[in-house]
Amino acid sequence: MSILELRKVWGNRPLVAAAIGVLLQDETGRVLLQRRGDDGLWGEPGGALEPGEDFLTGARRELLEETGLVCPDLALLPLPDGLQSGPELFHLYPNGHEIYIVGMRASGTLPASALEHAQPDDSGETLELRWFALDELPPLSNNANRQSLNVLRSRAGLPPLPLEPVPPAPPVGNYLMDLRKLVGPRPLFAPGANVLVTDEQNRLLLLRHGGTGKWTVPGGSLEPGESFEDCARRELFEETGLRAETLEPLQMFAGPRYRFTYPHGDVVDNVSVLYRAQGISGELTPQDGEVLEVGWFGADELPDDEELSGRLIQDNLRVWKGGQSP
Structure with missing residues (x-):
């Protein structure tokens, strides 16, 4: 819309x-x-x-x-x-x-x-x-x-312009769900972020999502006033209990290829920044209800495309595989 x-x-x-x-x-x-x-x-x-x-x-x-x-x-x-x-x-x-x-x-x-x-x-x-x-x-x-x-x-070597003051951002809620209550399943933009997390063996962390039953990476939609990076940090912690020392932005994904229809019929146009996490700390604790299962996958062990949660995640994983050493 x-x-x-x-x-x-x-x-x-x-x-x-x-x-x-x-x-x-x-x-x-x-x-x-x-x-x-x-x-x-x-x-x-x-x-x-x-x-x-x-x-x-x-x-x-x-x-x-x-x-x-x-x-x-x-x-x-x-x-x-x-x-x-x-x-x-x-x-x-x-x-x-x-x-x-x-x-x-x-x-x-x-x-x-x-x-x-x-x-x-x-x-x-x-x-x-x-x-x-x-x-x-x-x-x-x-x-x-x-x-x-x-x-x-x-x-050009010039100093930055000062920014004007703005009101405090609203508290984190469930912005997209609140919109859904008013517009139904019609397409909504879903700006957000996803995160690539790897372990010492260079295996990628994937989560089986409770809403789709498919494998995905940590991530989700941002709230009003959140930056892409803040969204990535919040979603990573909420879904896994992990924190990242640094997040490197790799690529923006947007456009008709990344329209996604959930099993219950809601349609989103994903506008998603993919980050690479570094300096991971914390204990892996899957989010109750939202995450059904977690797994660590090598580049040659990833689930097939039909087991992944749509083209956005498929292309996220292709970016990760493309960055692996031969």
Whole structure:
């Protein structure tokens, strides 16, 4: 379901918005910003993903809608610079809607002259487009834009822009289940994180999930105000009793390939960051009810694809196998 559809049943309360930001620079390093129609402030082109959409497709669509431009070399920024999530990415719209932005950033280059051919759509989202030097930025709309521009400023050797204060994040609850009570089984974005945990023999920890009966890795959906990494840490501890000293982001998984239908009919569009855990501590304690069984598997001992909990987990394991020494 789209954000606008969810608002009809959720009201103004915070939603987690899977979104993409687009950072375009010209030949002198200036960044393209739009003056927004809702608050009159400036920000990068971008917006929420459509159901079933991947981030790069969303980036191209949002760029075309908000500027009328096409960028041939547009690509997702590598992790971790490409990720956006966390409590500081709270945004209150002028109409009272509250969101936490999670997702990715894309970047590309266009000549300064491309702006002469810009044609934003007639939605009113874009009031003006202009190139800005990274050390001469206008008033920005929210922290998502400040963080994105800080990625570029860091690369240019400039100090970071300070972030605006935000309200405390809500306590961890069951955000996705609460939405389900209002929308039924219709597709919902499920931003979250999964974790690869290995033992001294370089065997991978898998869990048999109580809801599907299939094998999966530790992980789950994030709560409003949570970062991808915080979600990974919380889910790892809840499902296994283990803690990780460090979590290395490996890859983002999103798009139509990762739509998943649960046995009871609920549909989710997974938007999931895969982490590699290092420095594991604690005693392996499977979560009652949610985890039916645990197992340690070598690269040549993994369950068959049909025994795994969907394409997301299948591809998570392929990333792990691809990183093993021959």
